[in-house]
Amino acid sequence: MHARDGSLKWSLVGPTLILLIAFNVFPLLYNIFLSFTNAELVGEGARNVGGANYARIFSDPIWQAALRRTALFVLCAVGVELLLGFSLALALKKDFKGKHVVLTTLLVPMMLSPAVMGLYWNFVLNGNYGILNQALSALGLGEPQWLTDRDLKFWSILLVDIWMWTPFMMLIALAGLSAIPNSIYEAAEIDRASRWQVFRHVTLPMCAPLLGLAVLFRATDALKQFDLVMATTGPNDASTQTLSTLLYQSTFREGKIGLGSAWACTVLVVVLALATVFTRYVERMRKTQEAT
Amino acid sequence: MTRLELDRISHRLGTTQVLREVSLAVEHGEFVTVVGPSGCGKSTLLRVAAGLIEPDAGALRLDGVEVNGWEPRRRDVAMVFQNYALYPHLSVERNLAFPLENARLSREAIRERVRASAELLGLGPLLARKPAELSGGQMQRVALGRAIVRDPRYFLFDEPLSNLDPRLRAELRVEIAALQRRLGIPTLYVTHDQAEALSLGSRVCVMWEGALEQVGSPREVWERPTSTRVATLLGSPAMNLLRLRIEAGRAVLGDLRLEVPPTARGNQIVLGIRPHELELGGELQLQVEWIEEQGDRQVLEGSVGQQRLRVVGALGNGLKPGSSIGIRLGSARRHWFEAGSGKRIHAP
Numbered sequence: 055m056h057a058r059d060g061s062l063k064w065s066l067v068g069p070t071l072i073l074l075i076a077f078n079v080f081p082l083l084y085n086i087f088l089s090f091t092n093a094e095l096v097g098e099g100a101r102n103v104g105g106a107n108y109a110r111i112f113s114d115p116i117w118q119a120a121l122r123r124t125a126l127f128v129l130c131a132v133g134v135e136l137l138l139g140f141s142l143a144l145a146l147k148k149d150f151k152g153k154h155v156v157l158t159t160l161l162v163p164m165m166l167s168p169a170v171m172g173l174y175w176n177f178v179l180n181g182n183y184g185i186l187n188q189a190l191s192a193l194g195l196g197e198p199q200w201l202t203d204r205d206l207k208f209w210s211i212l213l214v215d216i217w218m219w220t221p222f223m224m225l226i227a228l229a230g231l232s233a234i235p236n237s238i239y240e241a242a243e244i245d246r247a248s249r250w251q252v253f254r255h256v257t258l259p260m261c262a263p264l265l266g267l268a269v270l271f272r273a274t275d276a277l278k279q280f281d282l283v284m285a286t287t288g289p290n291d292a293s294t295q296t297l298s299t300l301l302y303q304s305t306f307r308e309g310k311i312g313l314g315s316a317w318a319c320t321v322l323v324v325v326l327a328l329a330t331v332f333t334r335y336v337e338r339m340r341k342t343q344e345a346t
Numbered sequence: 347m348t349r350l351e352l353d354r355i356s357h358r359l360g361t362t363q364v365l366r367e368v369s370l371a372v373e374h375g376e377f378v379t380v381v382g383p384s385g386c387g388k389s390t391l392l393r394v395a396a397g398l399i400e401p402d403a404g405a406l407r408l409d410g411v412e413v414n415g416w417e418p419r420r421r422d423v424a425m426v427f428q429n430y431a432l433y434p435h436l437s438v439e440r441n442l443a444f445p446l447e448n449a450r451l452s453r454e455a456i457r458e459r460v461r462a463s464a465e466l467l468g469l470g471p472l473l474a475r476k477p478a479e480l481s482g483g484q485m486q487r488v489a490l491g492r493a494i495v496r497d498p499r500y501f502l503f504d505e506p507l508s509n510l511d512p513r514l515r516a517e518l519r520v521e522i523a524a525l526q527r528r529l530g531i532p533t534l535y536v537t538h539d540q541a542e543a544l545s546l547g548s549r550v551c552v553m554w555e556g557a558l559e560q561v562g563s564p565r566e567v568w569e570r571p572t573s574t575r576v577a578t579l580l581g582s583p584a585m586n587l588l589r590l591r592i593e594a595g596r597a598v599l600g601d602l603r604l605e606v607p608p609t610a611r612g613n614q615i616v617l618g619i620r621p622h623e624l625e626l627g628g629e630l631q632l633q634v635e636w637i638e639e640q641g642d643r644q645v646l647e648g649s650v651g652q653q654r655l656r657v658v659g660a661l662g663n664g665l666k667p668g669s670s671i672g673i674r675l676g677s678a679r680r681h682w683f684e685a686g687s688g689k690r691i692h693a694p
Binding site: 240244248256259260 | 423424496
């Protein structure tokens with residue numbers, strides 16, 4: 055009986071396990087192995103180079119710049135999205151006529167593919183034929199090169215990301231706001247709290263757990279920023295390179311597989327660290343929710 | 347000294363007229379309860395009194411001063427909610443201190459007043475806890491503490507005990523009554539529990555579809571309900587209402603011919619009799635259909651002829667659904683109501 059139970063168990067779980075190993079575990083291990091070699095896409099066989107790839111990553115200014123840029127991107131994107139999204143949610147909390155239409159419209163950017171988003175914003179921000187510059191020049195305000203100016207293009211991509219993901223923050227904040235029972239607001243009003251005090255002592259702290267969740271979620275996502283950069287400036291632009299695009303550039307364009315693998319491993323560690331914080335946070339939230 | 351006066355308050359929510367010209371004054375030190383079925387507008391009335399809802403029409407006065415349009419903060423009112431409405435992220439101590447923090451008191455004064463009201467309600471050991479770590483009864487005590495900590499001009503209670511189990515309810519009922527008597531602050535207390543309304547209120551308002559059906563002392567509304575609505579709302583099990591034919595100036599109930607008030611009109615009349623006032627053993631045969639055991643007594647439900655009737659009494663064993671038992675009106679108080687309007691027929 056036991057033996058048959060066992061074989062049934064394995065026959066059910068087995069296929070999934072094999073696929074997992076083939077597509078997740080093996081690539082990961084192989085990637086770690088490659089990161090210690092000088093493997094290249096074309097050319098002779100790989101040779102063990104020890105920690106040389108890692109040493110290079112942590113000393114090469116290009117890699118460091120990409121790391122710093124990504125950190126700045128995450129901070130700015132998530133920060134602004136949080137502020138804007140929460141403000142929008144506060145504005146949309148009350149019922150009004152046509153609320154559903156407004157909400158749906160606001161959610162459109164989030165639902166479109168990032169590639170479409172990048173192309174669309176290309177039409178808007180393009181220095182020569184972009185709608186924005188046509189409007190600006192008509193008003194005599196000059197024509198900033200949004201996507202090619204070295205000092206501007208990073209911020210342009212940031213703008214697109216904010217435009218895309220603010221609705222997500224708004225949606226989560228809205229869920230948090232609507233979970234606060236009305237009687238708490240009434241109690242605060244009775245307790246003579248001013249509008250600011252209600253916001254500071256009721257709305258904000260009661261929304262905070264859900265907002266924290268959204269921030270973590272967005273941060274891990276923004277850390278992997280790839281598609282928007284690819285669609286607007288491409289992977290080999292020194293002033294917009296993020297962790298992921300630089301990884302792509304060196305691995306697939308320059309064919310430096312060993313170096314790219316080492317880079318991928320470091321990114322993985324950072325994302326894993328954030329993901330751990332993320333799951334711990336969710337777990338803690340679930341526990342406090344159960345207590346209430 | 348505070349006197350709260352509601353003067354012909356009307357309010358509409360959507361297409362429903364929730365309040366119809368409600369007038370009521372709560373004198374200083376008075377405990378007024380409002381009882382009514384759910385949806386009768388009693389909670390809206392309370393929110394109007396609090397300033398959370400601005401009524402469509404009518405005036406609200408505090409010591410003769412009209413306070414329409416005043417925000418709750420200016421009215422200096424305290425309110426206790428059915429779901430407690432504690433701030434879940436704050437400790438009990440901070441919950442109690444919250445109304446004071448908004449009043450710009452010194453830190454010392456706040457601590458002193460929080461300590462005093464915590465002591466009054468036995469909350470001392472709970473001060474460091476969060477609401478999620480409290481039982482329902484403890485939460486409602488904290489909500490009470492938060493209401494009294496500020497020494498408000500008037501109290502409003504919105505079904506504060508209905509989320510608690512019966513034992514706690516009885517316990518807190520006594521506490522609330524004692525607290526209010528001690529503080530002497532005028533109180534408006536809304537409930538759907540008729541026992542609570544009768545036991546707490548020095549005056550009871552019975553509300554029906556947005557209007558006050560009857561206002562009076564607990565004895566008054568119990569002994570002389572002005573309508574069949576009030577009569578059925580107060581008392582459990584509810585008062586029996588028998589629709590009787592009048593023949594030759596007498597109401598017909600089975601073989602009985604009952605004398606009716608001389609002011610009665612028409613050929614029909616409603617007789618109201620409380621189930622526990624009916625006596626066992628007598629000329630009316632009750633066809634028993636259902637017996638509800640209540641330990642020390644039983645509630646019998648059945649019919650006398652065409653009339654549905656309930657009787658409460660200590661019957662002992664032996665009685666089964668399907669059997670019949672003799673009952674009589676005996677000395678039971680007879681309430682007469684008009685068959686059409688349901689209004690009480692007052693004997694001259």
